[in-house]
Amino acid sequence: MTKRSSSVFDDLAPLETTEVEAMYEQVIGRLSEAEETLVGLHVQKKLHSETIKFAVNKLTTAPEVKHDALDELVQLAIQQKKAFDAAIQIRDELVQRLVVPRHRVANTLTDFYTKLTTDDGLSLAQEMEMFARFFELQTMLSIYNEHQAMLSDVNRTRLNLLETIKSVNKNDRRLAQQITQTREAAKGLRNEAGRLRAYLKKHQAGPDQPLPPPTPEMNERLLSGQALSMEEFAAMLEHGGLTDVTQAATPPTSPKEKREPSMRKAAPRRGKRRPSNPRR
Amino acid sequence: MNHPETMQAKDLLTVTPEALVASILKRRAAAASSLPTTLEQRTEENNRAYQLANDARTSLKQLEAVENPDEGHHSVLEKARNVYDEHETFRRRTDSRLKKVKHAIKDSEEAIQFWSEMGEGGWGHLLEDAERLNEGGESSYAKLKQRRNEEDGQ
Numbered sequence: 086m087t088k089r090s091s092s093v094f095d096d097l098a099p100l101e102t103t104e105v106e107a108m109y110e111q112v113i114g115r116l117s118e119a120e121e122t123l124v125g126l127h128v129q130k131k132l133h134s135e136t137i138k139f140a141v142n143k144l145t146t147a148p149e150v151k152h153d154a155l156d157e158l159v160q161l162a163i164q165q166k167k168a169f170d171a172a173i174q175i176r177d178e179l180v181q182r183l184v185v186p187r188h189r190v191a192n193t194l195t196d197f198y199t200k201l202t203t204d205d206g207l208s209l210a211q212e213m214e215m216f217a218r219f220f221e222l223q224t225m226l227s228i229y230n231e232h233q234a235m236l237s238d239v240n241r242t243r244l245n246l247l248e249t250i251k252s253v254n255k256n257d258r259r260l261a262q263q264i265t266q267t268r269e270a271a272k273g274l275r276n277e278a279g280r281l282r283a284y285l286k287k288h289q290a291g292p293d294q295p296l297p298p299p300t301p302e303m304n305e306r307l308l309s310g311q312a313l314s315m316e317e318f319a320a321m322l323e324h325g326g327l328t329d330v331t332q333a334a335t336p337p338t339s340p341k342e343k344r345e346p347s348m349r350k351a352a353p354r355r356g357k358r359r360p361s362n363p364r365r
Numbered sequence: 366m367n368h369p370e371t372m373q374a375k376d377l378l379t380v381t382p383e384a385l386v387a388s389i390l391k392r393r394a395a396a397a398s399s400l401p402t403t404l405e406q407r408t409e410e411n412n413r414a415y416q417l418a419n420d421a422r423t424s425l426k427q428l429e430a431v432e433n434p435d436e437g438h439h440s441v442l443e444k445a446r447n448v449y450d451e452h453e454t455f456r457r458r459t460d461s462r463l464k465k466v467k468h469a470i471k472d473s474e475e476a477i478q479f480w481s482e483m484g485e486g487g488w489g490h491l492l493e494d495a496e497r498l499n500e501g502g503e504s505s506y507a508k509l510k511q512r513r514n515e516e517d518g519q
Contacts, residue, residue, distance in 0.1 A: 182501075183507065184507040192374075194374050201388065203392065208472060209479060217493075223377060223378060223495065225498065226374060228498065
């Protein structure tokens with residue numbers, strides 16, 4: 086085990102006060118920088134958190150990215166989410182407009198064509214209905230084919246967004262570590278600043294002239310129950326006197342006698358008391 | 366073009382209204398060509414059934430008109446009734462078949478006339494839904510769904 090130094094100011098003792106003051110200023114400067122960094126990191130962390138929430142639809146609006154908190158990855162994630170939302174909206178509008186899914190359109194189209202060209206049991210009314218539906222389904226299929234690229238874009242955009250959000254999440258964890266480290270560093274700096282401040286206070290605010298010893302007149306006044314000034318009281322504390330006064334003033338008291346508990350002496354009121362054990 | 370049964374949806378994207386009308390007309394014409402023969406067969410069959418039923422009805426009435434029937438008359442009368450019922454059922458069946466063929470001929474003639482007119486470019490009203498979709502409107506399926514939802518809402 087290392088031997089502990091006798092005072093927390095041992096390393097400062099050989100230094101001049103001005104040097105300690107310079108050290109103090111330097112530590113305060115570093116502490117301010119660390120706290121500013123910490124604020125910046127917290128802002129970034131909040132931005133990451135809101136971006137992730139926005140990406141998973143827990144927030145309806147995109148977080149505001151201020152210029153000083155510019156993060157390319159966050160901007161990319163927001164951009165990709167907006168593109169994904171737009172693609173989803175187009176897809177939903179298309180589905181709402183057509184209603185019939187692509188595979189059913191293709192199947193029904195083939196079915197109607199086969200019936201119209203081979204089934205002799207159809208009535209004219211059925212043929213007319215199928216003819217109209219056939220060309221409507223044909224148009225639907227063309228529209229689905231036209232939007233095929235858009236539909237595959239939705240999936241690609243979703244995958245890209247997921248990858249970006251993974252990276253944002255990874256950065257967020259790294260940011261949390263940085264915050265912890267910076268907070269620890271700031272704590273160390275704050276302790277050091279406190280130590281230096283305490284040292285400086287001790288050496289700058291200390292009295293230059295020692296207090297004079299108390300006079301016998303002070304003792305007499307104290308014994309007579311009169312008031313003492315603060316300076317006189319401080320002098321008595323510094324050089325002693327209060328204890329002497331107390332010892333002289335109060336007579337030694339004898340220790341309190343311990344009272345024995347009184348024992349009830351029970352005697353028979355009538356006759357003679359019989360022994361408890363008659364065999365003895 | 367492939368056979369209709371093996372055609373895939375992507376092949377059907379190139380099918381035009383003219384081509385489909387032509388296919389329908391071709392099928393209709395093929396079906397119509399066999400209808401006169403069928404009509405002839407059904408008419409002959411129906412005539413025969415009518416004759417049989419008529420003869421059976423006459424015999425039955427004669428037997429029913431006998432005033433003093435002997436012991437075997439009852440069984441002969443029962444047999445004549447069964448024969449009449451059988452021929453009458455056959456007659457009704459053939460009559461139905463004949464009417465069906467006649468209806469098919471009429472429907473076929475109307476259909477051929479209709480699709481012939483369509484082949485000249487008069488199918489506009491049949492392509493209204495497809496044109497609405499092309500112009501960015503809703504499909505008839507979407508409209509139907511919307512109408513059902515509104516009815517359910519009420």
